[in-house]
Amino acid sequence: MSGYLESVLVLLAINIILAYAAFLPMVAGQLNLGVAAFVAIGAYSAGYLSNSFGLHPVPAALMAVAIAALTGWLVAFPILRTRGIYLALATFALNQVVQGTILNLNVVGGASGYPVPAHIGFPVVAAFSLAVIVLVFLAFRTRFGISVTAVSDDERVADLMGLSVRGVQSAAFTAGAALAGLAGALYAHHFNYIEAQNYGVLFSIYIVLYVLLGGTQTVYGPLLGAAVFTLLPELLRGSAAWRYVIFACLIIAIMSLRPQGVILKRAWFSK
């Protein structure tokens, strides 16, 4: 496999994980604009664990997932007290706090970036990505999968039906944080260099954009969104400088034609 093709596939695998990281809270009704914060936490934790403790990158990545999940669970308490646009702004602020903190942490290189020499190859990244797809598909076949949508559709009724609304919301937020952490850890160990500047709010917005574009009504939507976002700019390479302009125009076109995302539940097609 050519180096170029492999790096595109690695990005695709990581972007799929990122898409589900944004999708899980979004299905529960949370517009999380702080996904990149958890990506950064995952990337820097994994890098620090393998650099400073000589941990093998895979267990380092798994521990980074746990750290991102724990952080997500803890910040979910204050963040889930907010709703709608306020929740989006709270996660936006979280992103700024995490990014700003890392930029000032000299132990992980601060603003000059952080090299992470221990390498995770393409097959392992792909295996993690496949595992995430399978897990998310399975999760949406459980009562939890139904409950997440129920909670975002009607909190009051979900509560009266006996569901712990806060529990389901917090689980979705935490699971999203864990996946973001995984994506960060894999990125750090595959590309062997991370920079906090990359994990800003703009990055979070891109991830949310894939998911909205693919559609949030089914588990297939984020998969499609991640694929389009990864592959389309590559296919447009021929037009060099204009490719991102064309890409952005295509996004606007898709959004205006299908505001609910490209992939919808069956019966919504007839509407």
Added chain:
Amino acid sequence: MVLEIRSLSKSFGGLKVIDALSIGVERGERLALIGPNGAGKTTVFNLITGVYPVDAGKILLEGNDITALPSRYRIRRGLARTFQNIRLMAHLTVIENVMIAQYPRAPGAAAMLQPVGFGRANRWRAEARAALAEAGLEAYADEPAGALPYGIQKRVELVRALAAAPRVLLLDEPAAGLNAAETEALHQALEAIARRGVTLVVVEHDMQFVGRLCSRVVVLNFGCKIAECAPRDIHADGKVREAYLGAEEHAA
């Protein structure tokens, strides 16, 4: 008594919406709660199910004080309801809406992670499908609930409430917006539910419907009980006529 409220009061702002209201419901009874718009009927349901905390008074379900019990635990005690404005989860399919209400029968974290989505083999899914089939709604099982016509949604909401296996069922205007045939079908369905031993408390404006279904009527006005009688005696009650029609003018 299966359900009892004792001198319940509730104010919103300075307005007293429910004022020292007491109602007892016997097991297996079919009680109607009627009154003019704004009398506080839906508020009574909201207090019983815990949507709002009470200001004063007690709510007892099968002898247990549930006044302070968090709303989500009440359905586990056998108390289910429907809503005046249908409130199905629009983005879930019909069968998923029904399955949501099964959760209180087997709650917990392990139940949350139980797979319930694979085909017809799953016990919970099969049960929900059977309940929909019994109500003649199987054809809609896999449709998103939000896309269905009003009458169908209304029937689904009843199937959903029953999926929690309630002993007491609160129905908020079940016949509103239904045509004659649909109202008749609803009547038959509720008769069947009552025969299974489920206690029914019904808020309803259709007095003909109430007269056929219910054995007792409690009339509310401005949050107070103004009458309590058999449905057929309701027209004879002066206070009730006054509440609905205003004070009678005496001929000069």
